[in-house]
Amino acid sequence: MIRSQSRPVAVMAFAAVLALAGCTPTGPSAPAATEPAPVATEPTPAASMSASTPAAAPTLAPGGSAADNLPLFTQVVRTVWGGPDQVAGRAYIDALVGAGFDKAAMQVTPDQTTIGNPAESIEFSVRLGADCLVGQVGPSIGDPVTAVLPGLSTGGCLIGETRAIDW
Template sequence: MTSTRTGRCAVLLASLLVAGAVLAGCSAPEPVVPPSTAAPSASATPTPAAPALIPDGTAEDNLPFFTEVVTGVWNGPEQVAGRAYVDALAAAGFDRAAMQLTPDLTTVGDPAESIEFSVRWGEECLIGQVGPAIGTPVTVVLPGLPNDQCLIGVTRPIDW
């Protein structure tokens, strides 16, 4: 009795598979829509503009541009050279006099595992951190510290 049931189930399953294949073959093909040669409509989603410095904006408004500049340096040959970040940020329009930078070398002369740099922006700070211990660059906006500072600890003079 079991072999008869198994045989019936196999026949039923095969019938369903054949019917499915036939129905799939009978479906209408997807319509092919030729590419349009007309100009895009006004309702098309505009391409976002590249980040730019917003002198009258907030630190948060300027974080995307700060991040873009930092990422550009990180993708270059001077990933852990503080001066490269300061120079790139200054060239992008950030105020060099409002910047702070930690040393590239440890107190025993080894390359730093990470460096931090900042730009004071009003009462807030744009802060970046890069280095082999960090992986990809980190950028944030944090409240400023007293005396127009952004970073705690030893910083180096930006005198070039």
């Protein structure tokens, strides 16, 4: 039986942006530029750091917005994804708690389907103010996806079935 999977709006929007990014004209048919290319007025972080200075690891911004905390959230998700528990919701929740996020503000979807098969993807979230940090991982996703999305009026972040975080 073939079952279609619905994907979050963020994943679809991300895919649309990537698809449209490849639609710029190139080659001899491209119009000639009439203005010089803009020049960056501020140095990029990589350009301003010396070769011996490592990039600062993201840290939790207590009281900060979801956007402020997205770098740390993304780093935690990528770290868990690189380990043996890639599609285990508890691993993501535990790692996020270890990074300082509030467990009471989190949601996670089940690791298994209703018939006991491994989930093709799982989602997890942390509510921060009016917004949510949302992550999605799984074999049907490819690389992990993280995003800041508006919180739901119900107080949560995820639509659909979630499981209790009771450990």
